[in-house]
Amino acid sequence: MSRTPKVAGVATLVVLGLTLAGCSTPAATAENTPEASAAAALEPATITVYTSEPQEKIDAIVAAFNETQPDVTVEVFRAGTGDLTARIEAERTTGDVQADILLAADSATFEGYKADDLLLAYTPADVESLNQDVVDPDGFYVGTRIIPTVIAYNTGVIDTPPTSWADLTDPAYAGQITMPNPDVSGAAAYNAAVWLDNADLGDEWLVDLAKNKPVIADSNGPVSQAVAAGTQPVGVVVDYLVRELKAAGSPIDVAYPTEGVPYVSQPVGIFASTDEEAASEAFVDYLVSAAGQELAVEQSYLPVRNDVGTPDGAPAMDDIEILTPDLDVIADTKAAAVARFNELFQ
Structure with a gap:
């Protein structure tokens, strides 16, 4: 101004x-x-x-x-x-x-x-x-x-990648997952509200995911880098970062979860x-x-x-299952969703 x-x-x-x-x-x-x-x-x-x-x-x-x-x-x-x-x-x-x-x-x-x-x-x-x-x-x-949040995985470490949000609750992924901090990332805060509002996911899914003790990184950038390095070979991250790292030669790829992806x-x-x-x-x-x-x-x-x-x-947008929640609900519940996320994961 x-x-x-x-x-x-x-x-x-x-x-x-x-x-x-x-x-x-x-x-x-x-x-x-x-x-x-x-x-x-x-x-x-x-x-x-x-x-x-x-x-x-x-x-x-x-x-x-x-x-x-x-x-x-x-x-x-x-x-x-x-x-x-x-x-x-x-x-x-x-x-x-x-x-x-x-x-x-x-x-x-x-x-x-x-x-x-x-x-x-x-x-x-x-x-x-x-x-x-x-x-x-x-x-x-x-x-x-359009910035969807997806599942990224290290192709040199993960033989059979997760293809759904539900897959991330498998105990086989304990200690291998990383996610961004919703107190820093706007996309992560939005995602928390969308997941909790989704009938197929909700609080039960978050509780089960927390049992695998994901590493919470500051933002999407460190998440994608950790996946590419194999430090945590599975990540919840925005898709464009995966494309950039893959194009640069990193052993990383992406799965668009079958239940649908939230996007900002x-x-x-x-x-x-x-x-x-x-x-x-x-x-x-x-x-x-x-x-x-x-x-x-x-x-x-x-x-x-x-x-x-x-x-x-x-992929073409028509090939991606998109989660489209009620924005009024998400706006009203986002702060509580972030608080719940922090309670479970931090």
């Missing part, structure tokens, strides 16, 4: 460049298209983004956005979702949130912020091209990628307290545009639109 003082520790990323090919068309032929509108050059502005995106990935996003909007300075504060939500809560209790945009977490988190009137209503350009499951029907946020859509929303609406809206537009989603695919994410392909090695 263009307010002072700025958030400490924020890195300013400004990359000047030419307009991305395909993101705009000559004004004489496409003057009123959504792409042309979204790519129209803005006056100088500064926006602050709170995000849980890995640093290299958010750096690439900002650089690509600045190719179409060179006069918009994007300041980034990156942290785990748990730290971000704690920061937002602290800021809102003492005044306005010191950011323009949140790019993190899950739809249930954004539902809570919507209910608290923290978000600005905005419908991105070309919204009809998106998977409507990730679009808030009230227009306060939109998903930017890494929503983006604009805080109602922003004083840079136009620049914030342009950033949202870029994230879900064809160009922004092509970049998401390059970064190993499943996209939220079907005209940009999918990452190498990724």
Whole structure:
């Protein structure tokens, strides 16, 4: 936000460049298209983004956005979702949130912020091209990628991999499983609520899983690394990390559990307290545009639109059984679910 003082520790990323090919068309032929509108050059502005995106990935996003909007300075504060939500809560209790945009977490988190009137209503350009499951029907946020949580396994250690959540309760996996901490990972917190809400899993499954004494890592990154190294050869982790490690040559692969997989859509929303609406809206537009989603695919994410392909090695969304809980229920139960998880696993 263009307010002072700025958030400490924020890195300013400004990359000047030419307009991305395909993101705009000559004004004489496409003057009123959504792409042309979204790519129209803005006056100088500064926006602050709170995000849980890995640093290299958010750096690439900002650089690509600045190719179409060179006069918009994007300041980034990156942290785990748990730290971000704690920061937002602290800021809102003492005044306005010191950011323009949140790019993190899950739809249930954004539902809570919507209910608290923290978000600005905005419908991105070309919204009809998106998977409507990730679009808030009230227009306060939109998903930017599909990130399922799956079972990863080390192919050099595990001969017969688990293919279901139920398989993870087998005593044969005692001491071999690792999972992310829901106090740090927004996806892990969301998953805890989804599992507890699922009739085929629920508290009984969590209790049985806890008997195998999974190692709780700080976040998804250390989980995937432990599986690739064979320290804990089975992990519960977001799928894109497995694809990246496998592509780099690690002995790791993925199973999409037969009961279905929870997923987060890494929503983006604009805080109602922003004083840079136009620049914030342009950033949202870029994230879900064809160009922004092509970049998401390059970064190993499943996209939220079907005209940009999918990452190498990724299944089609139609081939994945997706768990789609009631978001109101998940929002209402997530804190209790995390507390229950911590009681059992930590």
